[in-house]
Amino acid sequence: MVSPSALYTAPDVSEKRFTVDRSSEKYQTTNGRTTGPSAHVLGAGQIDVDRPSDPKLLSDGRTPTPLSILRMELTGLQDDINEFLTERMELAKNKKLKTQSQADEQRIDKEITKLLDGGDDDDDETKN
């Protein structure tokens, strides 16, 4: 059975490929590290009744069904992608951690401003 994979591209990232390592434990569970309930609701006393079901097993009682293997591999892949994107967000937010060139920093700033308010004010200021 072919494992799923994912590909991420962006102007500053040539190509980031996410693949499954079947020997790693994180691809052998349906409970991901990053896909659980948020700390906020758990802190408020939430009982997690919405967790994903455990993998279904074949009649031998040990081997997961092919669909369950796919679910587990996707769970691990989702964790990898979430962690990668979180790092990128942190990098964009926290200037102290930035290692990119000045030009890169300006580009990220511009992108954030554009995302937050559409960049209209910037344009106006430039004109003035």
Added chain:
Amino acid sequence: MVNLNTVPPRNNRDYYIAIGLEGSANKLGVGVIKCSRSAHMASGDNSHNCDVEILSNIRNTYVTPPGEGFLPRDTARHHRNWCVRIIKQALEEAEIKNPHLDIDVICFTRGPGMGAPLHSVAIAARTCSLLWDVPLVGVNHCVGHIEMGREITKAENPVVLYVSGGNTQVIAYSENRYRIFGETLDVAIGNCLDRFARTLKIPNAPSPGYNIEQLAKNCKNKDSLIELSYTVKGMDLSMSGILAYIDTLAKDLFRGNKKNRLLFDKETGEPKVTVEDLCYSLQENLFAMLVEITERAMAHVNATQVLIVGGVGSNTRLQEMMGQMCKDRANGKVHATDERFCIDNGVMIAQAGLLQYRMGDYVKDLSETVVTQKFRTDEVYVSWRE
């Protein structure tokens, strides 16, 4: 001339089967409907009288602890983890053996709503579409409420009061659009009631609004309302100031702030009002505002019928107040549905989506299935009405 038989049912059947997937807020709903392709649907405005048979209507609600609202991330997680189970349950109850052959169209909520939960359900809809080779229709959530309400109550051309956790609108149909006559300028009425329920720390199950309604019913001082602002502004209304004020009163009551003379007796220091009084006064005030703008919309369009849809529409006191107003008007009549159809559900999405599909309006490319948090009721071209 409206021809609702534009697209024939699949496999030479004489009826359509549609499945609807709803998940714009904290309710995940999947419903299956069956609708005959009768000859009278080929001409005229019959979209309110489609002889819909409800084969299944399954709903699962994401409920948070008392005092908490539902966050997009956790709500989306709920929908992701329950979606397959709920779809299977809905198909089983509807006795759909082979979706590839039996289902004509998959309808899903495209907006408005919370982005992350909408996205979770849209992915499920796309997957089913590819898996079963069945066309998709993206549905406006508000139009779903309206069309379900019209079908259940058979109200032909009512003024619609749409009251829920995310929307408060007075709507009337004109020239292929559901036109918004008036709406909230800030928070929706359901959101106002839900947030007050959080202040009171009352349970969120079955719903915070329902629990407020029950507390209000138990009010023993119904003849002495607590004075609240009455903020009708033309055809619009505002509720955030009222919420902020009544929140303050509730907090003062809980803290035992004796300086608040409205709440505590000057001489004895005993509380003069109860939580039940607050709930009752809040409901009466807000509902009176809604009734006023609805009546004005009825006068504008010379309508005699009102249809109440949305989760708050299941509140019996609102129905009663609206009924009184309609009774006072000549030949007025109020239409409302029970919680099965008022509260967000999959069947309403199936109903509005099927009407769209029967007019030949369905997704041609998956890029058209991108969800949107902002999707106003009047953006939809209502091709299925005259």
